[in-house]
Amino acid sequence: MASAARSRVAATPVHLSSPIKPILRKTASVLGTRSRGDNPAGADEDEPPTKRQKKTVVFNEALNMVKEISSKSLEEAKREVKQALEGHARGDDEDYDNLKDLFAPNHRKVAHEEGRGDEGKPQDLIVYVVALSGYAPMLGRSCSGLVRSVLRCSWLERDEPFSRAYTQLLADLSSVQGSALTQVLAMTVDKFTETKTTSSVPGFPPVDPETKKKWLHTGIKYLLDVFPSGSPIMLNLVSSKFPYTEESKTTHMHYLEHLLRLKKSRPELERDIMELILSRLVKLDVEMTLDLENDDDETTRAVLRQLEVEEAKNDEEDDDSDADSVASDDEDDLSEQAKRVLTIKSKLETLDAIMDLMFSIYDPLFEDPDSPDAIEAFKDLLSDFCNVILPHLKSRHTQYLLFKFAMKSNNFMEMFLGTLLNIALPESTQPPVVKQAAVAYLASFTARGAKVESHLVKTIVGTLLDYIDYQRQRKHSTCRGPNVRQYALYYAYFQGLLYIFCFRWRDLLDRESLPPSLDWDDPASFIGHQLPWMDGLKERMRSNIISKLNPLKCCSPVIVDEFARLSHHLKLMYIYPQIEMNKSINLSQFCTTTYATGGALRDTGFEFDNEKWTHLEACFPFDPFQLPLARRWLDLQRNYISWSPMAVLDRDSDSGEDDNEEDDDDSDDEECDEQVPIQEDTATDDGHESG
Known part of the structure; x- marks a missing residue:
């Protein structure tokens, strides 16, 4: 598999020019500067500088790879990478450490502060990415430090050719070490939070959030296409990294956008992803119910006042002034209450936004309630209800997904009521608490x-x-x-x-x-x-x-x-x-x-x-x-x-x-x-x- 992955990236033979200072250490004993006799095109050293051409790295067009112009030749980068890895195997880690530093997000800044002149150009990193792909079989467990450095690379803040070359490197790393696939996919999920704003690295134009999301999910799709066994790993990762209920509405909605993109590109994960979203929605819903039940009446009234402001769609000044009034009534006695009010209000806004999103996802599926697609969608929703929503009787809002779409047809209503009756039967094998919940849903x-x-x-x-x-x-x-x-x-x-x-x-x-x-x-x-x-x-x-x-x-x-x-x-x-x-x-x-x-x-x-x-x-x-x-x-x-x-x-x-x-x-x-x-x-x- 490794050789197959490496074969996807091919370099076109290029005309070598005069020696170019390597980005790694300058000691000739390891990566030394080539002499005239080492250069098969030695006459190039006498060429005027104006006639020297930039070296071209050509990627496999069949894999949507594109050309990238760089001042570093691929052959030179390969030679440096090989010598660094061989030196590491012998216990000489100087070049190996420099290679790790190349992938550090702040590499050029650190190199400049340390007074080194070998920081190279930002565009040069792509040839090292391609070179590492060629030597992926050498990146065993002893090179875990280099692998970690590669995974910390700021690859979404550069350009599309780099993101594609980097994705290929990730695939090659995953083919060499089975455990590396989990690390690679975990890194891609971590990137969910890094696509909120426009950003870039020195030497590249700014990259907007939508472009970063596109590159990220193109990479994820490619990895899961090459490694189908990564789908359950990916599902476990997005579940474990789901935002906590205390995090902001913006964080939740941004994460959900990535999950929906993943669902669209990986149909085999669609049901699991929707069940995951519903389970976290129910968790937030139950927490909100318990918060309101456990707080005193004054706190609840303050939260309701905040909701009324939102419902009236007042501008941000009104919201801020209302929140300030809660906090300023009595600084000593109400400061903790004000914080509690704003915390509950934040959760309510998050819950409201996610519910709104869920309605928008399901609503188009039920435009024709009698269609086979609508019936299948309702069966899936009913299954999720039984597995996720029904066991939590304290949920107050999530179940309205069933209420809305069951009202679409008599068939759906009968399916829903029949399911509840079967669960509520005295002879049902469901736990007593689930039976009681089914009776409550049935009556309500x-x-x-x-x-x-x-x-x-x-x-x-x-x-x-x-x-x-x-x-x-x-x-x-x-x-x-x-x-x-x-x-x-x-x-x-x-x-x-x-x-x-x-x-x-x-x-x-x-x-x-x-x-x-x-x-x-x-x-x-x-x-x-x-x-x-x-x-x-x-x-x-x-x-x-x-x-x-x-x-x-x-x-x-x-x-x-x-x-x-x-x-x-x-x-x-x-x-x-x-x-x-x-x-x-x-x-x-x-x-x-x-x-x-x-x-x-x-x-x-x-x-x-x-x-x-x-x-x-x-x-x-x-x-x-x-x-x-x-x-x-x-x-x-x-x-x-x-x-x-x-x-x-x-x-x-x-x-x-x-x-x-x-x-x-x-x-x-x-x-x-x-x-x-x-x-x-x-x-x-x-x-x-x-x-």
Whole structure:
């Protein structure tokens, strides 16, 4: 392979002129100056200087190599390189060290400062690059120092002929040493960060960023064409060198541009690169969610103010003045908070920019949702969702890629919902935490997706009812009482039902059996009427509510409260007595047997005097999308159902005596002889809209 690689660069015989001082050391014993007798064209020494011609190095035109004019002949460079390598093998490293210095980025500057006159011309380095390619077999492990120097060369700041010759040298080095390929590819990935600005080396015109990117990826493509085994190495490298979440938006977007260029040139890496980008996007998304949850309200409000400035597209002066106002409110008390605000804002901007980029990548693929390419693209996106997004329930925005494109057709919606149902099955082999995440996605998509038709809503609700009945029948004989840790999946099913009901209760009615006086577009007109609910909804939900599993105790209080208000006013069922009774239940009493030794408590950090951990978290993935730039891709007016509580339900602050006197067919109401007024909380930011 080495000989084949070397054969790609051929030098045209040139006419030798008078001796040219070598760039390496001047001692004649190693690289000595040629005498007249050594010169086969000795008469050239008597030629007038004006007749001396510059030497030409000709590269293989088939490999897009081009001619380069230099004051150093290729034969001379080869001779110097050979003698330096042979001297290094004997233990004489003076010429070898000088050869290493040639490739140093600041070689000419160092040579000038040391008073050496052998720094040569910048254009001369190309002949040494070609010469080294010819002696690549001599660059074994003992020459690792020279290889490192070659890899530090500023090759993107010169010209195109140099970049092509240098790429050939990299290929020759990689063919000699297997480990060198990893070093070479690592160097090319490191160059991702060096293509942001225009730059050059002395003696060459400035090179703009786009040109440097072109040369870099031309070189990467050539190396991976010659060495196909380098593709997985390249994938590992771009993954390990991906910017940290704390780095700037500019750094992230610049790196992503290189990844997309790599994806375009290496189709075999396309799926892996997209999955890599999604995984890092999810990581940033989850960090943002946790940051906002863990910070105090003042910090969150300050971040929102910053976002409002961005959303209003104010100029940079407004942004700066707003940031300064945060930092200058109280230098002593708020300086750390101001830094925290700006850090979170920076992450939000990065997240927003990457989401916007991802939408722009996928959107053209779904112009025709029925095309084979669109179907294949959605399958790939769905696979990435299952592998990357689904296991991280704290993600708030990345999953909207699925939301947007699933809304493109009924086929895509059914594919997405079917995948979630299969994962959420009790018999599924997925880990419990993934099953619970699938239930949350299933409920959230069904509740929020405006294009999810009524028959699909009923199908999903019916399936969830089957799940809770199945789980209740299995667990009933051994159940001591509500225990969210032991029956988490059951409570996830039930909470999903409550959430869907709060948003889509009209879709759970038999529309054909509705009284003609009701206005479908006016939810308030349904209040107080006996409504024709889908078969089994009322009976099956009541059976589970009054069971020993007691789901109302373990589901999120915010969602339970909203369901209680709606179901009462819509005459589905009256559950306030059960909610009141649950106040006297201490959930930790059902965990004392399992954790009697106290060891598990020390491991988990849970405390019995704080029962927050005993309730299922109200986390639904398609809560409102808040990124100002990327939201332009979402047709929220047509595709998204926002939470809109009915004002008529908010007239009373509690259930009150009037509610108790209302006619209700539920047997639970008849059995309750004494009612205690219960404070009804409205939907909060933590729950509903959050819903």
